[in-house]
């Protein structure tokens with residue numbers, strides 16, 4: 001019977017076991033940190049250009065035009081993995097107080113505590129949690145939308161509409177129910193559904 | 205009590221219409237005032253506006269019915285002792301009150317129609333009442349608001365006089381009794 005070769009002749013088996021467990025733990029603990037340092041293996045990082053257009057529309061009872069407007073102050077970034085869209089991600093921040101409809105009194109109302117309460121909740125954020133490709137240039141983006149201090153899971157549809165050099169642009173649409181965010185004022189005179197239509201431009 | 209007015213008393217329909225319109229109208233004045241006093245709470249203000257508009261349209265509909273009804277009804281005669289000046293004052297007050305129940309909601313409708321906010325009038329969330337065909341502008345909205353407010357507060361003063369006269373005549377029938385809108389004053 002040949003003697004078993006021990007890697008560390010001065011240690012007994014119990015010591016070796018606990019040491020290897022410790023090593024495994026350290027590696028596992030470090031892994032997410034390493035992943036976080038490299039957002040995704042072949043991803044490109046884009047800053048959202050302030051020229052992006054964040055449009056929204058709320059329908060109204062009867063045949064009137066409803067309310068349409070924009071959030072001119074938008075920031076954030078996205079990371080796009082060309083080879084594996086599912087490893088892409090996006091984070092967008094809108095300034096609630098920048099909401100504009102072209103009618104000053106409606107803007108004041110939307111910014112007030114009747115709707116966005118922009119003083120206490122200055123930011124509306126969206127952080128993607130999952131990107132599901134739906135075609136060669138399109139994907140469903142799931143994530144957490146936070147508005148007026150309420151966070152909820154929502155989904156948007158994104159389509160790549162333009163890319164070249166350091167630029168990339170997406171057309172993003174999605175319907176959001178406003179009542180769960182504590183913004184149900186005016187329902188059903190004005191629809192519960194807010195339809196977003198956005199042109200997100202990114203620069204590397 | 206008869207459905208229709210008789211020679212000496214108001215019938216059931218007149219009384220029902222008088223009191224539903226009177227109660228709604230009297231409630232509508234503080235409600236209108238509150239739409240102006242709640243600017244610090246825009247969500248509440250928005251809801252109060254919508255209640256005010258819906259109630260106002262209800263008053264308008266009832267007022268039209270009421271005026272049609274009173275045009276096709278005989279008017280009960282004042283008791284023979286009534287002084288002609290009192291009769292005349294009462295008739296004028298009644299005509300003015302009836303006119304107010306049309307004019308005030310109509311001017312309110314004009315505010316909603318000319319307002320650049322173009323907020324739909326969704327009658328008790330049941331049916332959208334279209335805007336009057338009027339040019340939309342801040343200045344038109346301001347003018348109709350002024351007129352609406354003056355008429356409404358003017359009507360409040362008229363109502364105080366009218367109710368005062370009714371109470372006065374109820375207490376002192378010898379002053380020349382009114383025909384009585386009150387249930388217990390039913391007379392054939």
Ligand code: HEM
Pocket residue numbers: 229232233234235236237239240256257258259260261263264305308309310311312313314315316325349350352353356357
């Ligand atoms: C008998 C029916 C009504 C009465 C007695 C009434 C009374 C009043 C009163 C007292 C005010 C407050 C005025 C002020 O302090 O400035 C007011 C405001 C207002 N009412 Fe009416 N109202 C009636 C019907 C309506 C209707 C039918 C509408 C609309 C469809 C309407 C729309 C408004 C609006 C928009 C205001 C706010 C005006 C402003 O911005 O200054 N009202 N009403």
Ligand code: HEM
Pocket residue numbers: 218222225226227229230274294298299301302305363366367370371382383384385386
């Ligand atoms: C507490 C409030 C009120 C009282 C006690 C009251 C009492 C009366 C009485 C006793 C009459 C009968 C008059 C007669 O015999 O000729 C009458 C008639 C009348 N009242 Fe009033 N009233 C009140 C509020 C109102 C209001 C708010 C309006 C209008 C918005 C109004 C409009 C009229 C009119 C137009 C008549 C003439 C009869 C008719 O066309 O129905 N009243 N009221």
